[in-house]
Amino acid sequence: MRTDLCGRLGSGDAGRAVTVCGWVDRRREHSEHLAFIDLRDHSGVLQCVVDGARDLRSEYVVRIIGTVTLRPEGTANPALATGEIELQDCEVELLSRAEPPPFPLDERTDVDETLRLRHRYVDLRKSRMQRNLRARAALNRAIRRAMDAQGFVEVETPMLIASTPEGARDFVVPSRKEPGSFYALPQSPQIFKQLTMVGGVDRYYQIARCLRDEDLRADRQFEFSQLDVEASFATRDDVLGFVTRAVAEATVAVAGHDPGTFDRMTWHDAMERYGSDKPDTRFGMELAELTPVFADTEARVFQAPCVKGICLMGGAETLPRSRVDELVATCQRWGAKGLAWMRVVAAGTGGSALDAGVAKFLSAAEGAAVIDALDASPGDMVFLVADERPLVRHVLGLLRLELGRPPVNDGRFNYLWVVDFPLFEALNAEGEPIPSHHPFTMPHEDDLPVLMSGQPLDGEALLGLRSQAYDLVLNGWELGSGSVRIHRRDIQQRIFEVLGIAPDDAQERFGFLLDAFRYGAPPHAGFAVGLDRLGALLVGEENIREVIAFPKTQSGADPLTDAPSPIADTHLQELGLRVLPPA
RNA sequence: GGUCCUGUAGAUCAGUCUGGAGUGAUCGCCACCCUGUCAAGGUGGAGGCCGCGGGUUCAAAUCCCGUCAGGACCGCCA
Numbered sequence A: 001m002r003t004d005l006c007g008r009l010g011s012g013d014a015g016r017a018v019t020v021c022g023w024v025d026r027r028r029e030h031s032e033h034l035a036f037i038d039l040r041d042h043s044g045v046l047q048c049v050v051d052g053a054r055d056l057r058s059e060y061v062v063r064i065i066g067t068v069t070l071r072p073e074g075t076a077n078p079a080l081a082t083g084e085i086e087l088q089d090c091e092v093e094l095l096s097r098a099e100p101p102p103f104p105l106d107e108r109t110d111v112d113e114t115l116r117l118r119h120r121y122v123d124l125r126k127s128r129m130q131r132n133l134r135a136r137a138a139l140n141r142a143i144r145r146a147m148d149a150q151g152f153v154e155v156e157t158p159m160l161i162a163s164t165p166e167g168a169r170d171f172v173v174p175s176r177k178e179p180g181s182f183y184a185l186p187q188s189p190q191i192f193k194q195l196t197m198v199g200g201v202d203r204y205y206q207i208a209r210c211l212r213d214e215d216l217r218a219d220r221q222f223e224f225s226q227l228d229v230e231a232s233f234a235t236r237d238d239v240l241g242f243v244t245r246a247v248a249e250a251t252v253a254v255a256g257h258d259p260g261t262f263d264r265m266t267w268h269d270a271m272e273r274y275g276s277d278k279p280d281t282r283f284g285m286e287l288a289e290l291t292p293v294f295a296d297t298e299a300r301v302f303q304a305p306c307v308k309g310i311c312l313m314g315g316a317e318t319l320p321r322s323r324v325d326e327l328v329a330t331c332q333r334w335g336a337k338g339l340a341w342m343r344v345v346a347a348g349t350g351g352s353a354l355d356a357g358v359a360k361f362l363s364a365a366e367g368a369a370v371i372d373a374l375d376a377s378p379g380d381m382v383f384l385v386a387d388e389r390p391l392v393r394h395v396l397g398l399l400r401l402e403l404g405r406p407p408v409n410d411g412r413f414n415y416l417w418v419v420d421f422p423l424f425e426a427l428n429a430e431g432e433p434i435p436s437h438h439p440f441t442m443p444h445e446d447d448l449p450v451l452m453s454g455q456p457l458d459g460e461a462l463l464g465l466r467s468q469a470y471d472l473v474l475n476g477w478e479l480g481s482g483s484v485r486i487h488r489r490d491i492q493q494r495i496f497e498v499l500g501i502a503p504d505d506a507q508e509r510f511g512f513l514l515d516a517f518r519y520g521a522p523p524h525a526g527f528a529v530g531l532d533r534l535g536a537l538l539v540g541e542e543n544i545r546e547v548i549a550f551p552k553t554q555s556g557a558d559p560l561t562d563a564p565s566p567i568a569d570t571h572l573q574e575l576g577l578r579v580l581p582p583a
Numbered sequence B: 001g002g003u004c005c006u007g008u009a010g011a012u013c014a015g016u017c018u019g020g021a022g023u024g025a026u027c028g029c030c031a032c033c034c035u036g037u038c039a040a041g042g043u044g045g046a047g048g049c050c051g052c053g054g055g056u057u058c059a060a061a062u063c064c065c066g067u068c069a070g071g072a073c074c075g076c077c078a
Helices: A113-118 A127-149 A190-198 A236-255 A267-274 A321-333 A364-374 A389-404 A445-452 A459-463 A489-499 A503-517 A531-539 A569-575
Strands: A017-031 A034-041 A044-050 A061-070 A085-096 A172-174 A182-184 A203-211 A223-232 A263-266 A306-312 A340-346 A352-355 A381-387 A415-419 A424-427 A433-435 A469-474 A477-484 A524-530
Touching (some): A017 A044, A034 A061, A044 A061, A127 A531, A190 A203, A190 A223, A190 A503, A190 A524, A223 A236, A223 A477, A223 A531, A236 A415, A236 A524, A263 A267, A267 A389, A267 A415, A306 A364, A321 A381, A352 A364, A364 A381, A381 A389, A424 A459, A469 A524, A469 A531, A477 A531, A489 A503
Antiparallel strands (some): A017 A061, A172 A182, A306 A381, A340 A352, A424 A433, A469 A477, A477 A524
């Protein structure tokens, strides 16, 4: 139907007879016999000079045959990629009429997102969405190329699988042939990729669709895509290398930027210095340890197991009191009892001192130590939280982001491997540990002797154990997680024992994996990278819905198709289901 | 499960705090004019359940309660 794309034509095409197809982006009618039609396809916009008698309106779909011509002297448009040329002697064929679009298609108007999603087919025509969808395609292409080059084999795993009670809520699909039984949609291909290792695939990958029935957020949808990776006879560092290469090549392909080597940080350092296991390292404002400073303090508010602080440069001048009060309230919503703040002022001696806020409760030595630990200067504002250590880290970590986080599209890509995650993240009500990652995660080599000594371990000892689990973080977003898996029966049994999972129980829940491991399991390790998140960050979007063609709203609905929706009674009957009336 | 924010013309918004006639703005849309525009220009016109329900009041877009929808976040996401 066409010979060229609108945006690909240039002065070098002058004189050519071409045929282009697309949507009427804008029309400028001068009279009965002159009109300018900006014709748009995904590649860009081309000005076509047509007889004004033609009734062409916004978003009409047309095919135009004409001659590429250099624009008359003085009428070139430098703001337009094709601004040096135009299509003359146009013959216009109307392919489809169109009603006026439900919202403007320019990039200047921030249209209500529900409206955009309800008419996503129109929204997708905008250059932003075209750019983002094509970035996703380039991302997948680069990743496939990199994984392929590293000897990985793409294997498809099932979407209808058995439900497992762990982790996120499963999406569930009723079985027609066996009423009362259900499939689950995969939260990840975890079990299957490990089975491919037992199956000798050696290096597996998949761009896998995963589903989790948990509340949605700017960086979370029910459905998402991940680069899923597993490798046999591979160490943690091997896996980090495989993934680094794929992600780095994707970064070059999408953002045109080589991120270089990825930094590494232990989970412990991340938590203590940034108050987060996914630190945004594009800016400083690190959490300072102040617990020793207040070890013997008279000040009630700082008599706590842990005290930490952060310093906002220039905050004493830039933060009005009303904003400070908001921050205090915000920290309380996050769970802190309070947020102590003080302004840093110049002292008579040429040094610094603390003023306002809770400053009057501090001794001179404490004040000096706080200033020293936070490296604060006059004009700065310092914030302190005193409480249990996990809460202090959590609240100050969030406050740090609130006060200092750069915009998502500032052009930097600070990839960071967070390593040595704890094996267990907490103890449940029965005093049994809860796995940080999953129960097949290999303990850290240095901690293996403690675990395997056979001695009973108390809660503190258990929570001190590290694992060979690791995360990839980009600019404060968790891109993915992975681990070295347990392939030794004795270690797996010991982990189940510590977790309080009886052998029968383990067999029932993970039997097919444990059975498989009886027949020769190679040492293996793996990873998964969230591609929606990676794609969003690479194009500078702060919301993954912008890089997903047909996303859901925060309540999990699709304004376009009205999903989720009821199904017919006959359909329910066939599936052996009955719907309870609302409670 | 929770906290906070938003909802006014087809679109983006002002008006809401401090109640007084849908007072509106820009873009778009419709009609007419216009032969070098490019966010074209000119003239005229149409277009409103102020999300929805209730309450207070002489009077509600505005205050109160509830509800629905959307968004950000906490919990949750092995």
